[in-house]
Amino acid sequence: KNTPNKGGKLSINDFEIGRPLGKGKFGSVYLARTKTGHFHCAIKVLFKSQLISGGVEHQLEREIEIQSHLQHPNIIRLYNYFWDAKKIYLILEYAPGGEMYKQLTTQKRFTEAMAGKYMYEIADALSYCHRKNVIHRDIKPENLLIGAQGELKIGDFGWSVHAPSNKRQTMCGTMDYLPPEMVNGNSHSDAVDLWAIGVLCYEFLVGKPPFEHENQADTYSAIKAGRFTYPDFVKKGARDLIGKLLVVDPRRRCSLQEVKDHYWVTSMLDSCRRAAEKQKAERAA
Numbered sequence: 001k002n003t004p005n006k007g008g009k010l011s012i013n014d015f016e017i018g019r020p021l022g023k024g025k026f027g028s029v030y031l032a033r034t035k036t037g038h039f040h041c042a043i044k045v046l047f048k049s050q051l052i053s054g055g056v057e058h059q060l061e062r063e064i065e066i067q068s069h070l071q072h073p074n075i076i077r078l079y080n081y082f083w084d085a086k087k088i089y090l091i092l093e094y095a096p097g098g099e100m101y102k103q104l105t106t107q108k109r110f111t112e113a114m115a116g117k118y119m120y121e122i123a124d125a126l127s128y129c130h131r132k133n134v135i136h137r138d139i140k141p142e143n144l145l146i147g148a149q150g151e152l153k154i155g156d157f158g159w160s161v162h163a164p165s166n167k168r169q170t171m172c173g174t175m176d177y178l179p180p181e182m183v184n185g186n187s188h189s190d191a192v193d194l195w196a197i198g199v200l201c202y203e204f205l206v207g208k209p210p211f212e213h214e215n216q217a218d219t220y221s222a223i224k225a226g227r228f229t230y231p232d233f234v235k236k237g238a239r240d241l242i243g244k245l246l247v248v249d250p251r252r253r254c255s256l257q258e259v260k261d262h263y264w265v266t267s268m269l270d271s272c273r274r275a276a277e278k279q280k281a282e283r284a285a
């Protein structure tokens, strides 16, 4: 019934639920809007029973704790959460552009301008996280979304649910993004995110990750050796940046600030901004 909620306690009755956006092991994500004000959001519904049988309730607490305190234009906001007898509801920022992974699959690979802009945005988001002592540890296209202005949004802090579409076969537990120190079982630092954005940049430009091999053993050995090759169409500037991130020794990887200041990233960012200006001028004309 549509009685406004009493006493201000937020509940699912304050929202109108729309189509499913993502489905997964522990629950689903729905498009939703508030009954008052029609504010659009994404509601992630998780089943307590499955969280407990999955032994992941503490991970959820940590993810909520982390994501509710992060406020950055390239990170999906966690506005609020509440629960009822059987479920936990996370009220998340809605990203109208959908999943980065789907964009990449459809386009096969991104232009240098798009890849460079995305690299700036994710480096900015991660340096914000690292300043708050948060390591993402799970950067990959499946965990990225696209905002209303086509900007990259880190969509999930370790709680990825699978969208209805069938994702990459190796999706659950793809190890393409694992850095050598994690493959070797060594302790890891925020440098794991540096390695992951090196893999991401390569995949944005090439359409597949650099260490992908038929069998796991070859992927592991390629990662541990930092062994990969570029197709001819990958240009010098991009190779320079990727080469500074895909460094086996985590201490020798370039910093997020160096990614943001990298000559290839800044020149791609400028060309994106010029293209956007031109588009805006044409629309206004």
Ligand SMILES: Cc1nn(C)cc1-c1nc2c(-c3cnn(Cc4ccccc4)c3)c(Cl)cnc2[nH]1
Binding pocket: 021, 022, 023, 029, 042, 076, 092, 093, 094, 095, 096, 097, 098, 099, 142, 143, 144, 145, 155, 156, 160, 161, 162, 163
């Ligand atoms: C799907 C989809 N298509 N379109 C047009 C918009 C969306 C959309 N989905 C979301 C979603 C959404 C849905 N599922 N998931 C799980 C997930 C997490 C990270 C990457 C991918 C999937 C998140 C969110 Cl939280 C927030 N905003 C979203 N927007």
